[in-house]
Amino acid sequence: MRGFRTLLFKEILRFWKVSFQTVLAPLVSTLLYLLVFSHVMSDHPDVYPGVTYAAFLIPGLTMMAMVQNAFANSSSSLVQSKVMGNMVFVLLTPLSHAEIFGAYVLAAMVRGLLVGAVVFVTGWVFFDVPIRQPLWTITFAVLSTALSGSLGILAGIWAEKFDQMAAWQNFVILPLTFLSGAFYSIHTLPPFWAALSRFNPFFYMIDGFRYGLLGSADISPWESLLIVGGACLALSWTTLAVLRSGWRLRN
Amino acid sequence: MTHAIEIRGVEKRFGDLQALKSVDLTVEKGEFFALLGPNGAGKTTLINILAGLSRPDAGVLKVMGYDVVRDYRAARRNLGVVPQELVFDPFLTVRESLELQSGYFGIANNGDWIEDLLSNLQLMDKADKNMRALSGGMKRRVLIAQALVHRPPVIVLDEPTAGVDVELRKVLWKFIQRLNHEGHTILLTTHYLEEAQTLCRRVGILKQGQIVALDTTENLLAGRSSQSLEDVFVAIMQDSGAGK
Numbered sequence: 001m002r003g004f005r006t007l008l009f010k011e012i013l014r015f016w017k018v019s020f021q022t023v024l025a026p027l028v029s030t031l032l033y034l035l036v037f038s039h040v041m042s043d044h045p046d047v048y049p050g051v052t053y054a055a056f057l058i059p060g061l062t063m064m065a066m067v068q069n070a071f072a073n074s075s076s077s078l079v080q081s082k083v084m085g086n087m088v089f090v091l092l093t094p095l096s097h098a099e100i101f102g103a104y105v106l107a108a109m110v111r112g113l114l115v116g117a118v119v120f121v122t123g124w125v126f127f128d129v130p131i132r133q134p135l136w137t138i139t140f141a142v143l144s145t146a147l148s149g150s151l152g153i154l155a156g157i158w159a160e161k162f163d164q165m166a167a168w169q170n171f172v173i174l175p176l177t178f179l180s181g182a183f184y185s186i187h188t189l190p191p192f193w194a195a196l197s198r199f200n201p202f203f204y205m206i207d208g209f210r211y212g213l214l215g216s217a218d219i220s221p222w223e224s225l226l227i228v229g230g231a232c233l234a235l236s237w238t239t240l241a242v243l244r245s246g247w248r249l250r251n
Numbered sequence: 252m253t254h255a256i257e258i259r260g261v262e263k264r265f266g267d268l269q270a271l272k273s274v275d276l277t278v279e280k281g282e283f284f285a286l287l288g289p290n291g292a293g294k295t296t297l298i299n300i301l302a303g304l305s306r307p308d309a310g311v312l313k314v315m316g317y318d319v320v321r322d323y324r325a326a327r328r329n330l331g332v333v334p335q336e337l338v339f340d341p342f343l344t345v346r347e348s349l350e351l352q353s354g355y356f357g358i359a360n361n362g363d364w365i366e367d368l369l370s371n372l373q374l375m376d377k378a379d380k381n382m383r384a385l386s387g388g389m390k391r392r393v394l395i396a397q398a399l400v401h402r403p404p405v406i407v408l409d410e411p412t413a414g415v416d417v418e419l420r421k422v423l424w425k426f427i428q429r430l431n432h433e434g435h436t437i438l439l440t441t442h443y444l445e446e447a448q449t450l451c452r453r454v455g456i457l458k459q460g461q462i463v464a465l466d467t468t469e470n471l472l473a474g475r476s477s478q479s480l481e482d483v484f485v486a487i488m489q490d491s492g493a494g495k
Binding site for chain 2 (some may be wrong): 002003006007008009010013014017018081083085086088089091092093094095096235246250251
């Protein structure tokens, strides 16, 4: 267990040493979204009865920041280590593929949850956001950051250059998080786009998390839990299998 | 009897290139062994497979009797590898790099040995410097310290003196010879054949993925009536190139 704990500590240390970039920068950009959208949409009718647009927006932005940062943590750590060549320091050790997986995912979760907590608390100070179902809130925060951290490991293993990593960020993660209902309820969308949103796993993360905070959401939290939990398990299993195979790491 | 390193029938192919062809090699405990060969002969490929950085297509490799695939945890605890490439973690200081590397191997309270390594490799005044701030030679010393941090009985040095100054060579060989006298097995690859001749009791030569010579340094020199391992190496390369 010491090897696992050391790798987890190192991965947390890595992002903490550059916390201006990894924690503070996401806070600033998320707060800018909140400031601009809550002002522009201040006349927007309540999305759910008794829920202002700003209160609706905060769970979406918080979850978006969490998944983007959890993904960025594991993916950028791996791709940097591969490009710099220092991945050997981990690969030469007796650490098992499960320990490597666990350490990278947990570190990604720590960063995602830390950024999410900072964003949420800052939003909560300025806007009236309730926490109606804390257990649901925590469950979706934990599962979503775990899923994103695991996806980040897969992307980091696959990518061999920084531009391939940027492609993941810009062409997969960013559109999926923006089109996930972070800024709107899918009930306001035309039927085709509303139906399409149901294929986006990030929609279920945000909707479930929003239910935890506001007590209202577009769909049942149980349906979201089933899909997010299932996706998390499937992705974790796939990532473990890829790590076990040594694909793009041990060749 | 358990060998320090046992390699049997190892094959490795990269696309059309057969990098290793049925390589057999054993290194005994306490030996100082040189694995020589021209660029592209397969030395680093063989070391990478031994270290678990790559997988063999066929064959068996063991470190202190532990299979590097099936018993990889035990095999890696017994092996320390100094990679050829000058790699480092830009987020860490020298001391952090060594402490973390100890932790990966499950070792706690390794401070005394880390201090010993820093002292022997003349890194004490750099211990709290970020890796980015070090010269190439200093980074090479840290790489050596990282490979030794878990006190492995088998140490593999893949061209450790490539492009480094005379001072580092002296420091390095003095320390490695001390470790060898204490019982550590050393496998060295180098293009500086005078170093191999001075340090190593036995030599294996790889060419195009095959072992083309394997004997004591003394026998190899006597067999060619030569005083220089470099001359022997050149002759063997020419012989094997002519299909002998």
